[in-house]
Amino acid sequence: MTQARRSYHHGNLPAALAEAAARLAREGGPEAVVLREAARQVGVSPTAAYRHFANHDDLLHVVKERALRGLAERMEAEICAGPRLADPAAEALRRLRAIGLGYVRFAISEPGLFRTAFCRTDKPAGVTADPSASRPYQMLTEVLDELAEHGKIGPRRRPLAEMAAWAGVHGLAALLIDGPLARQPDDVRAAAIERTLDMIIAGICQAD
Amino acid sequence: MTQARRSYHHGNLPAALAEAAARLAREGGPEAVVLREAARQVGVSPTAAYRHFANHDDLLHVVKERALRGLAERMEAEICAGPRLADPAAEALRRLRAIGLGYVRFAISEPGLFRTAFCRTDKPAGVTADPSASRPYQMLTEVLDELAEHGKIGPRRRPLAEMAAWAGVHGLAALLIDGPLARQPDDVRAAAIERTLDMIIAGICQAD
DNA sequence: CGTGGGATGTTGACGCCGTACACATTTCTC
DNA sequence: GAGAAATGTGTACGGCGTCAACATCCCACG
Known part of the structure; x- marks a missing residue:
């Protein structure tokens, strides 16, 4: 302090x-x-x-960058937390899930920061503040590439898969901290997380 | 005026x-x-x-309700727009997609209202303002029930499917109006919408 | 019919906010 | 050591949400 x-x-x-x-x-x-x-x-x-x-927005922007960094760290932590699997495809799937889990867990444990990370600011997101330029996003891309290599994602479906996955977890986070899931008991919320991550993985992993 | x-x-x-x-x-x-x-x-x-x-928040709350109503109308319009299909399962799938499409199209065409529809207000969402009590949500539930009846959704996966679907389209809308997809050309955005709706449908429709 | 009370709108003020400008203080550089 | 550059202060302005006191209007009841 x-x-x-x-x-x-x-x-x-x-x-x-x-x-x-x-x-x-x-x-x-x-x-x-x-x-x-x-x-x-x-x-x-x-x-x-x-x-x-420069002004209030500039200060807010700095906080926003910091929040995005916190989110990224949480996601990386979640990836490293689990045991590495021998099967490469299974390992990629595990990571995909971990990335999503880190995302929503950060949102739940730090709703104020999470909302700040995605609040609107006049200043456009700089290199550091653009999540799609951040490390977790790179990891997401890598994981999806691996899944494509192993035939889990059809070549025609590979493009924009990161956006689809991101949309899924981002929406889930929003429903959890502000939407209808915010007012649900913990077991329901946990089940909703499981259900949604399942949806994302099954929806992402499709042949053409 | x-x-x-x-x-x-x-x-x-x-x-x-x-x-x-x-x-x-x-x-x-x-x-x-x-x-x-x-x-x-x-x-x-x-x-x-x-x-x-009562105060500023009360006024904002009224606008929020109105925005939610606008969203609901857009979704209903989208459902009614397409041709009804003979095969009931196919028809349910068409509706599921239309619901999602209406959601993101409203967000794109009225970003200010969409953000207002999901902004935080002190006053909790009343009966009229809670989207999960609205007509489109009911229709979503019906459609998912139909898909479950026709075996497209396994009984164990049926619960919370609406939340997963909602999360998907909501996140997609967020990425489109505020996130990285906001700064993309129209064809990329359209493709991202297609890709994400595909993900949702495929991810929702799974056997146990 | 007219009058008095409740509904509706106005004025003025308060404290908060972001921010601009002029000034004070410190630290750095030559 | 002196001046310049950096950093912090004081004061002030307009905008905001909101409160209290006052003005105006309309309608229901005698």
């Missing part, structure tokens, strides 16, 4: 502000990222933020 | 405000729904709105 500073200068205001803003996003989603409140928590005047962020 | 009123009393302020707010949502999404602006467009003082809406 940030404590009262001794000198006129803060020392590392950009990082401190970003951290405070990220905390706000974590607890209340993108709407809760309020520049003045972040400055308040850091113990600095509101206008000080403008030395390091 | 609303024109200057003649008398002190407006005549139908609630409807006029809701309409103005809906217009704002249509053009700028939920963030654009600002009470004062709606009042301005109707030609009334900001506080007049408080005679008819």
Whole structure:
């Protein structure tokens, strides 16, 4: 936590502000990222933020990038968590499932950050902030390529398979944190996750 | 369009405000729904709105319900558009696809309203505003039941199939209007829609 | 018919927000 | 060590949601 500073200068205001803003996003989603409140928590005047962020949207954008990074890390963790399988096709399937599971688990455990990761900002997603340029997306592509090699995905169906898979898990996450599944008991939610991941895998893995 | 009123009393302020707010949502999404602006467009003082809406969130909630109704209508229209097929299983599949198509087409043609339909509001979705209580959802359930009857969906896989299908189209819509697919040429977007609907149908229709 | 009360709309104010501008302080560089 | 560049402050403006007090209108009841 940030404590009262001794000198006129803060020392590392950009990082401190970003951290405070990220905390706000974590607890209340993108709407809760309020520049003045972040400055308040850091113990600095509101206008000080403008030395390091162009405007409110810029600050939000930084938090968004951070949230996307958190999502990516969660997904990677989920992939590494499971045991590697000997059969390459089975291993690819395991990874595909793990990627999806990491996605929705992050959404569930950090709904505020998840919503911030996909909130609209004026500034377009930069290289770092575009999920389709991130490491998990690369891994998804690799996994799908492997499945195609092993004949699990027909060549005509291979293109855009990442988008279809992404759509599935993203929608699932949305239903879980904001939609009708948010108000369901845990066992129902878990079953819905299983059912949807099954749908994605079966729907992705088709011959032509 | 609303024109200057003649008398002190407006005549139908609630409807006029809701309409103005809906217009704002249509053009700028939920963030654009600002009470004062709606009042301005109707030609009334900001506080007049408080005679008819508890607060800003209440107004937004009304627009949200309206947007959900628009989505439902679009889906129904899409179902009715196509030719009825003789084979009942094929007909059910056609409807399933039409439901999904209506969903994403509404999102594409009315992104502001679509985002408003699923934006967070303090007030929980009432009976009218809960999509899972709406007519299209009922139709989705019916279609899935039919597919189950005709053996296209295994009994163990039938439960929660609506959630899986919903997740798929909802995520697809999100990717199309805010995500990476938003910045793609039309042919890529169309292909992504096809690919994802295929995934959903194939993923839903599985034996146990 | 007229009058009084409830419904409806207005004015003014408050505190919050993002943000611009001028100024103060510190730190860095030559 | 002096000036320049970087960093933080104070003040102010307009916009927002919202409240309290007041104005206007309409209608129901005597």
